[in-house]
Amino acid sequence: MPILEAQSLTKTFRRPDKASGFKGAVKHLMQRKYKNYTAVDGIDLSIEPGESVAYVGPNGAGKSTTVKLLTGILRPSEGTVRVMGRDPHTERIANAHDIGVLFGQRTQLWWDLPVEESLKLLKHMYGVSDADYKRRIEKFDELLDLGEFMPALARTLSLGQRMRADLACALIHDPKMVYLDEPTIGLDISVKDRLRAFLRELVNDGTTLLLTSHDLADIEEVCERIVVIDKGAIAYDGSIDRLKAHYITTKAVNLYLEGAADVPELAEKFPDYEWAAGEAPSEVTVTYESGRFTTAEVLGSLTAQLSPRDLSLSEPSIEDVIRRLYAGELTK
Amino acid sequence: MTLKRAVPARHVFAIYWRTWFAQIRAIVEYPADLWVMASAGAVWNILQFAFLAVLFANVPNVAGWDYHEMLMLSGLLSVAGGCNALFWDGAWSTGTMVIKGDIDYRITRPAPVIIQVGSSHIGMQSIGEVVFGAAMFVYGWIGAGIGFAAVPIGVLAIVCAALIQCALVTALCAVNFWIKGQASIFAFLLIELQGNAMKMPLGIFPSGVRIVAMFLVPVAFVNFVPVSVITGHMSAWWLAGIPAAVIGSVLLAVGVYRLGLRAYDSAGH
Numbered sequence: 001m002p003i004l005e006a007q008s009l010t011k012t013f014r015r016p017d018k019a020s021g022f023k024g025a026v027k028h029l030m031q032r033k034y035k036n037y038t039a040v041d042g043i044d045l046s047i048e049p050g051e052s053v054a055y056v057g058p059n060g061a062g063k064s065t066t067v068k069l070l071t072g073i074l075r076p077s078e079g080t081v082r083v084m085g086r087d088p089h090t091e092r093i094a095n096a097h098d099i100g101v102l103f104g105q106r107t108q109l110w111w112d113l114p115v116e117e118s119l120k121l122l123k124h125m126y127g128v129s130d131a132d133y134k135r136r137i138e139k140f141d142e143l144l145d146l147g148e149f150m151p152a153l154a155r156t157l158s159l160g161q162r163m164r165a166d167l168a169c170a171l172i173h174d175p176k177m178v179y180l181d182e183p184t185i186g187l188d189i190s191v192k193d194r195l196r197a198f199l200r201e202l203v204n205d206g207t208t209l210l211l212t213s214h215d216l217a218d219i220e221e222v223c224e225r226i227v228v229i230d231k232g233a234i235a236y237d238g239s240i241d242r243l244k245a246h247y248i249t250t251k252a253v254n255l256y257l258e259g260a261a262d263v264p265e266l267a268e269k270f271p272d273y274e275w276a277a278g279e280a281p282s283e284v285t286v287t288y289e290s291g292r293f294t295t296a297e298v299l300g301s302l303t304a305q306l307s308p309r310d311l312s313l314s315e316p317s318i319e320d321v322i323r324r325l326y327a328g329e330l331t332k
Numbered sequence: 333m334t335l336k337r338a339v340p341a342r343h344v345f346a347i348y349w350r351t352w353f354a355q356i357r358a359i360v361e362y363p364a365d366l367w368v369m370a371s372a373g374a375v376w377n378i379l380q381f382a383f384l385a386v387l388f389a390n391v392p393n394v395a396g397w398d399y400h401e402m403l404m405l406s407g408l409l410s411v412a413g414g415c416n417a418l419f420w421d422g423a424w425s426t427g428t429m430v431i432k433g434d435i436d437y438r439i440t441r442p443a444p445v446i447i448q449v450g451s452s453h454i455g456m457q458s459i460g461e462v463v464f465g466a467a468m469f470v471y472g473w474i475g476a477g478i479g480f481a482a483v484p485i486g487v488l489a490i491v492c493a494a495l496i497q498c499a500l501v502t503a504l505c506a507v508n509f510w511i512k513g514q515a516s517i518f519a520f521l522l523i524e525l526q527g528n529a530m531k532m533p534l535g536i537f538p539s540g541v542r543i544v545a546m547f548l549v550p551v552a553f554v555n556f557v558p559v560s561v562i563t564g565h566m567s568a569w570w571l572a573g574i575p576a577a578v579i580g581s582v583l584l585a586v587g588v589y590r591l592g593l594r595a596y597d598s599a600g601h
Contacts, residue, residue, distance in 0.1 A: 013597055068598055073439045075594060093339055096442035105600075108437040112358035124350055125443050127343070153361070 041232035100175035104182035373460025403472030410465025415494035417455030427508030433599030489558030499581035509592030
């Protein structure tokens with residue numbers, strides 16, 4: 001049975017329809033006009049317990065609105081949501097015990113209180129026992145180095161510390177379903193790595209995770225399944241491996257030749273491949289269709305005839321695929 | 333079948349007080365702000381005191397109310413307003429929270445949103461308001477010759493006044509769920525109305541105003557009705573109306589807030 005199920009989920013907002021500038025504002029004051037804007041358009045989504053799902057899409061695609069619908073913050077205009085069999089909006093209190101939420105762009109810490117005080121307030125709100133609280137804080141400390149800034153006021157934390165503290169707040173009650181909306185936004189590489197390792201651990205422990213992020217490394221390192229949303233509708237829903245296998249139809253080899261590369265001549269000599277000049281004069285990139293040629297075949301023919309000084313293989317990038325999905329170059 | 337899980341009242345109170353005390357700890361981070369605000373509230377009430385003293389130096393009574401009874405009216409209103417700021421100032425932030433999407437996290441926690449918002453801020457000017465308001469009330473009480481026997485009614489009047497005031501302010505601040513403004517304009521209007529009109533005996537106003545203040549927006553039950561009963565201007569039967577006004581106001585506030593949360597559309601979509 002799915003832990004989360006959304007059917008025909010739709011959210012429409014009413015927005016003021018006004019011209020720009022002072023004149024537009026005054027005119028709107030006299031003649032109020034609105035138009036409807038559909039942020040989420042008939043989404044069907046089903047998540048099984050223990051799954052880790054990346055929910056990605058370009059800015060304004062409807063990711064955050066979907067998360068708000070799934071967490072009960074917003075009421076759907078149409079369609080239904082069930083989280084562990086409950087409507088998260090009408091059964092808000094019961095649902096709150098089972099979910100953890102983090103919005104990367106906002107904090108739920110009490111601004112003028114030490115981190116420890118915020119966590120204790122949430123402990124009491126969720127009714128977490130002293131023993132469970134102690135055990136979880138020890139675990140967070142071990143994985144997120146929470147201890148170093150537990151006594152610090154929230155307003156004095158760095159962004160990385162704030163995000164780690166917020167993650168602890170979202171997980172203090174050991175929720176079964178966790179929604180993380182851009183948890184690594186604005187963080188440096190080392191903090192991102194630490195957070196990703198923590199999230200992997202969380203998934204390994206059986207927590208169900210829905211993660212939205214613009215950082216595709218978050219997705220590849222933490223999630224098995226990816227849902228791509230664009231203009232409020234799902235453009236792709238499946239495993240990351242299948243996405244790669246289905247949409248990545250070419251591979252590339254970078255060659256470093258002894259002398260300057262003559263791209264037109266090489267293209268004439270090897271017409272089955274696509275050639276492009278690299279950053280250095282002696283560097284050239286060869287792109288080939290992975291369905292027609294094996295990498296061994298390509299490397300064999302190139303090394304035999306060109307004797308490159310060095311070469312490297314370009315790994316297929318999920319980022320390119322998603323970029324092309326956003327651009328509408330690929331279809332479901 | 334899934335049952336809706338209600339939050340036990342004891343748990344709600346515990347959450348409220350923990351959050352409130354946490355705010356107190358946060359406030360002492362800014363000691364200068366604390367003292368300036370507390371002093372401002374006190375100065376405001378001293379001015380009220382002085383105004384009434386000057387007024388009654390020239391006018392023997394207003395619609396049958398003497399100086400000490402008028403002090404009780406002003407004092408009880410100040411205590412009610414001060415309690416609103418001291419214990420429930422967060423309600424005033426409703427509009428800002430709606431505009432900025434700051435209600436989001438509060439919806440995802442297992443506690444009533446209205447409790448989390450109401451306890452999210454403490455107005456420090458309220459200390460001066462409560463202290464000097466109470467002093468005016470007690471001074472008026474003694475001056476009006478009301479004995480100790482009526483003290484339980486006085487205590488009930490203060491508690492009910494604070495509850496009605498908080499509930500009415502909350503209901504009016506919740507209008508911002510729909511009008512999407514940061515300023516709680518309707519709640520400000522209520523405070524202005526009370527500051528200008530409810531420090532006077534209701535008898536000086538036309539009957540239409542009296543009916544509105546008694547039954548439509550029951551501001552008269554904050555200070556006028558209890559002080560009238562205590563001083564004998566109204567019969568003791570009116571005492572029953574005070575808890576009824578509390579229940580009505582609280583139900584109104586909770587109902588409007590719930591409807592507001594249904595209309596809430598967060599920020600950034």
